[in-house]
Every structure is written in C-alpha cells, then in structure tokens.
Amino acid sequence: MKKAPPATLVIFGATGDLTRRLLVPAVTNLCTDGLLGKDFTILGIGRSDGDDEMLRASLDKFATEGDCWRDLRKRIAYLQGDFTADRVFDDVAKALGDRSAVFYLATPAQFFGAIVEKLAAKGLMAEAGSRFRRVAIEKPFGHDLASAKALDARILALLPESQIYRLDHFLGKETVQNILVARFANQWFEAVWNNRYIDHVQITAAETVEVGSRGSFYDATGALRDMVPNHLFQLLAMIAMEPPNSFDADAIRDEKAKVLRAIRKPTAVCAVRGQYGKGRVGSRNVPAYRKVPDVATDSRTETYVALKLEVDTWRWAGVPFYLRTGKALAARDTEIVVTFKAVPYALFRDCPIDRLPANRLIFQLQPDESIVLDMLVKKPGPVIKTAGTTLDFTYADHFKLSGRTGYETLLYDMMTGDQTLFQRAEQIEAGWAAVQPILDDWVKDKGRLESYAPGSAGPAGADALLERDGRFWHRIGQ
Ligand SMILES: NC(=O)C1=CN([C@@H]2O[C@H](COP(=O)(O)OP(=O)(O)OC[C@H]3O[C@@H](n4cnc5c(N)ncnc54)[C@H](OP(=O)(O)O)[C@@H]3O)[C@@H](O)[C@H]2O)C=CC1
Numbered sequence: 509m510k511k512a513p514p515a516t517l518v519i520f521g522a523t524g525d526l527t528r529r530l531l532v533p534a535v536t537n538l539c540t541d542g543l544l545g546k547d548f549t550i551l552g553i554g555r556s557d558g559d560d561e562m563l564r565a566s567l568d569k570f571a572t573e574g575d576c577w578r579d580l581r582k583r584i585a586y587l588q589g590d591f592t593a594d595r596v597f598d599d600v601a602k603a604l605g606d607r608s609a610v611f612y613l614a615t616p617a618q619f620f621g622a623i624v625e626k627l628a629a630k631g632l633m634a635e636a637g638s639r640f641r642r643v644a645i646e647k648p649f650g651h652d653l654a655s656a657k658a659l660d661a662r663i664l665a666l667l668p669e670s671q672i673y674r675l676d677h678f679l680g681k682e683t684v685q686n687i688l689v690a691r692f693a694n695q696w697f698e699a700v701w702n703n704r705y706i707d708h709v710q711i712t713a714a715e716t717v718e719v720g721s722r723g724s725f726y727d728a729t730g731a732l733r734d735m736v737p738n739h740l741f742q743l744l745a746m747i748a749m750e751p752p753n754s755f756d757a758d759a760i761r762d763e764k765a766k767v768l769r770a771i772r773k774p775t776a777v778c779a780v781r782g783q784y785g786k787g788r789v790g791s792r793n794v795p796a797y798r799k800v801p802d803v804a805t806d807s808r809t810e811t812y813v814a815l816k817l818e819v820d821t822w823r824w825a826g827v828p829f830y831l832r833t834g835k836a837l838a839a840r841d842t843e844i845v846v847t848f849k850a851v852p853y854a855l856f857r858d859c860p861i862d863r864l865p866a867n868r869l870i871f872q873l874q875p876d877e878s879i880v881l882d883m884l885v886k887k888p889g890p891v892i893k894t895a896g897t898t899l900d901f902t903y904a905d906h907f908k909l910s911g912r913t914g915y916e917t918l919l920y921d922m923m924t925g926d927q928t929l930f931q932r933a934e935q936i937e938a939g940w941a942a943v944q945p946i947l948d949d950w951v952k953d954k955g956r957l958e959s960y961a962p963g964s965a966g967p968a969g970a971d972a973l974l975e976r977d978g979r980f981w982h983r984i985g986q
C-alpha cells in the first residue's frame with residue numbers, strides 16, 4: 509500500500525470524545541503502518557481554551573505510544589474558536605494555505621450543515637490541480653427522513669458528491685469488509701445465498717454499556733435512530749446486496765442502495781421497543797435509564813429495539829431479517845447469524861435422531877472477530893448419530909488486529925479518495941425511509957414501551973417477535 513498523499517486533517521471537535529478515543533489511535537496506527545508521510549499534519553479545532561501543547565497533551569494517553577506518536581504530535585496544531593464564528597474559518601484558511609485537506613466534522617450533528625456552508629463560503633472547499641479538499645461527516649446524518657433530505661440538499665447545493673464522505677464507522681470494521689470478500693471471493697457462498705437455502709437472518713448489536721454521560725444526545729435519539737438506519741442497515745446491505753460488477757466505489761454503493769430501497773415498509777407489529785430499568789450488568793450497578801443525567805424522568809425513549817424486516821427482491825423474497833440492538837444487555841455481541849433451511853429429513857428417518865438443527869453461518873464482529881459455520885457430523889460408532897460442530901475462522905489466529913479502532917481504513921480512504929466505505933445521499937435516505945413508518949407509529953402510539961432488566965437479553969416482546977414465526981434469537985454472548 510502506498511502512503512497517503514500530503515494533507516492536513518482538520519478536525520472540528522478535536523477536544524471531543526471521538527477524536528480522543530477513536531481518531532487519534534487510528535492516526536497513530538496508520539503512521540506505524542507507514543501509511544502517513546512526514547508531511548501529514550493535524551489541525552484541531554475546539555471551543556476549550558488552550559494552545560497546541562494543550563491539545564497534544566490531552567491526546568497523549570489515547571495515542572499508541574512510540575516513535576510515530578512522538579514525531580506526529582509535533583505536527584498537531586490547535587485552533588480555539590466557536591464553529592459559528594467566521595473568524596475560525598479565516599484562521600483555518602490561513603493555516604492551510606494551498607495544502608490538501610480533509611475537514612472532519614467530529615461535532616454535534618447540529619453543526620454539520622452550518623460548517624459545510626462556512627467552508628464553502630470561505631472558498632475552503634475549492635480544489636485545484638492535485639490539491640484536494642474533502643469533508644467527512646459523522647453520524648447521525650439527520651434525525652429522520654425529512655431532516656436527512658434537508659441536510660443532503662443543503663450540502664449538495666454547495667459540493668459535489670465526490671467531496672463528501674458520510675461516515676458509518678461500522679464500515680471500517682474488518683469483519684464487515686470481510687463479508688464482501690467472503691461472499692464474492694468464494695464460489696460456494698453464492699450458490700446457497702438465496703431464499704431457496706436461507707431460512708432467515710439475524711443481525712444483533714448488543715452492548716453492555718449504558719447510556720452514561722450521553723443522556724442529552726441519547727434521549728433525543730433512541731436506539732432505533734442511533735443504530736438501525738445506519739450501522740445495522742450497512743450490515744444488512746452487505747449480506748443482501750447483489751454482486752457488484754466491480755469493486756469500484758459506485759458499483760458497490762449502487763448495489764447497497766438497491767437493497768435498502770427494497771426493504772418493505774415495516775408495520776407496527778414488526779417492531780418492539782424497550783427501555784432498561786434499574787439493575788446490574790455483571791457486577792456493575794446500573795441506574796434506571798430515566799435516572800441518567802439529562803434524560804427526562806418520564807422519558808419514553810427506547811434503549812432497545814427489535815425489528816422484523818423483509819427485503820423485496822427476487823433473491824430474498826420470504827426470508828425475514830430480524831434486527832436488534834440495545835444498551836445494558838447481557839453481553840457485548842455484534843453478529844450476523846444466517847440460518848439455513850433444514851435438510852430434507854427422509855434420509856434419517858430410521859436413525860435415532862429427534863431433529864436436525866439447521867446449519868448457521870455466524871459473522872462475529874465484536875468482541876472477537878470471527879466467521880463460524882455450524883455443521884453436523886457423525887458421532888463415531890456403529891449407529892448413525894449426529895453431533896453439532898463448527899468450522900471456525902478467528903481473525904486473531906491469523907492476523908494482528910489489536911489496538912485497531914476501525915477508523916484507520918476510513919481515514920486512509922478519505923485521504924486517498926476512495927469512497928467505497930462511505931455512504932451516498934440516497935443510501936442514507938433509503939435507510940431513513942425504511943424506518944420512518946416505525947418512527948411515525950411511535951409518535952402516534954405512545955402505549956408500547958417494554959421495560960427490561962439490565963444484564964438481560966432485552967424485553968420479552970423481542971422473543972415473542974420471533975417465537976410467533978417459530979424461530980428463536982441466537983443467544984447473546986454465545
Ligand atoms: N464518541 C463516539 O464514540 C462517537 C461519536 N460519533 C459522532 O461524532 C461526533 C462527535 O462526538 P463526540 O466526540 O462524542 O462529542 P463530544 O461532545 O465529546 O465533542 C464535541 C466536540 O465539538 C466541540 N464543540 C461543540 N460545540 C462547539 C462550538 N460551538 N464551537 C466549537 N467547538 C464546539 C467540542 O469542543 P469543547 O469540548 O472544547 O467544548 C468538542 O471538541 C458526533 O456527531 C457523534 O454522533 C460517532 C460515532 C462514535
């Protein structure tokens with residue numbers, strides 16, 4: 509891989525959590541991988557008072573220690589100012605001169621539109637010769653379909669799509685990218701990847717963490733908006749997309765957008781929402797969600813959501829996709845479980861076998877990245893008896909992944925101009941369009957919000973959602 513071209517990463521929100529915990533370790537990893545040149549610099553912008561050394565020192569403990577960080581930290585500068593003031597943008601222009609830049613909006617979402625407008629108005633987005641100017645926009649991109657469309661319209665009135673990098677950090681995760689490789693680089697996948705062989709798909713993003721210090725953001729957002737139209741739909745799209753005709757960014761994004769547009773509008777009965785009460789996750793005491801600072805004491809915001817969705821395409825007709833995500837659950841577990849249809853039973857009718865469990869293919873994204881295929885084999889002995897076993901691939905057994913945040917690939921791609929792992933406007937809008945009927949329903953019908961115990965697998969209604977189809981969730985943490 510070649511080094512990223514010389515550029516400045518301009519981080520709006522450099523004193524925030526995302527910069528510290530995820531961007532800085534990723535930049536250090538890229539440097540250690542030899543993918544950043546000496547001419548890579550960072551210009552951080554925040555509201556807090558301070559100078560270059562204040563920012564560097566605040567990042568020290570989050571960076572991977574070593575020569576790379578020691579050298580890189582000297583190339584970090586800080587600009588104090590309010591994003592709403594013109595002065596900040598004049599100072600950025602002065603600091604950048606003619607350099608290429610990626611403007612990373614690691615800011616609260618209400619600033620996204622206004623910052624892009626100021627960047628454009630000040631001529632900061634103008635490209636010339638080999639000098640590029642790109643803007644990376646964090647999530648949440650909009651609050652619903654109407655606001656996402658409005659934000660897109662605002663930004664696209666000023667910039668071409670080629671300068672816009674809408675982030676979904678799940679796309680930086682190795683296993684997520686590996687879904688594409690597994691599906692399209694292995695012949696046997698495609699042969700069984702359809703409604704003839706697949707019974708249903710489960711997509712889970714379970715977290716043990718509670719809402720904690722993010723009460724103000726979370727209470728206005730909820731689990732559905734926070735995780736589904738973005739992260740979980742990216743996973744769904746990777747599983748359900750048709751083969752692209754190349755690995756070109758637009759070819760892949762076209763296919764993913766088609767899948768998201770094909771999600772049948774869900775009805776109220778296909779959604780379950782829950783909110784955690786008081787309890788324990790492992791040995792940790794967890795206060796009820798309504799006691800979290802900045803959360804309304806009568807809040808009806810969901811901290812858990814489960815959905816049953818259908819993808820109306822030739823390939824997936826009749827295959828349900830069950831999605832669930834929540835906070836304060838029993839285990840951290842992000843996975844995709846593809847359950848195959850049972851084999852015709854006749855062959856085993858004379859054997860002492862009660863039932864043949866279906867084969868499952870599990871893409872485990874977190875905590876440990878792996879791909880596991882459940883299969884049945886014969887138990888040794890004179891009578892035919894089956895035993896469940898697995899074919900496993902665990903990333904850590906073959907590759908070194910530790911300390912990666914997933915942002916490495918995304919940052920490198922922004923600097924090299926590869927938009928494959930970023931979302932185009934219509935993908936984002938298709939995601940919101942698919943969940944909008946549920947959001948509308950929840951506004952109208954205030955009645956259904958189940959409570960669940962911290963440390964559990966979520967509300968009982970989520971189990972019922974599958975049980976009525978004769979199916980069960982894969983156990984969280986298993
Ligand atoms: N944190 C995470 O794990 C993730 C975050 N994101 C997204 O990234 C974005 C940033 O999140 P996060 O870092 O957690 O947020 P924080 O609240 O921790 O940081 C916000 C940053 O914006 C700055 N800021 C806020 N208002 C102004 C203003 N008016 N003028 C100048 N600076 C201002 C803050 O400066 P100061 O602190 O100096 O006041 C701070 O640097 C959000 O859109 C979030 O949804 C996405 C995925 C994961």
Ligand SMILES: O=C1O[C@H](COP(=O)(O)O)[C@@H](O)[C@H](O)[C@H]1O
Nearest residue numbers: 647677678713715734735842874
């Ligand atoms: O975007 C978000 O993602 C995190 C989960 O990401 P992960 O990489 O840690 O699995 C989630 O906790 C957060 O609420 C959400 O805003």
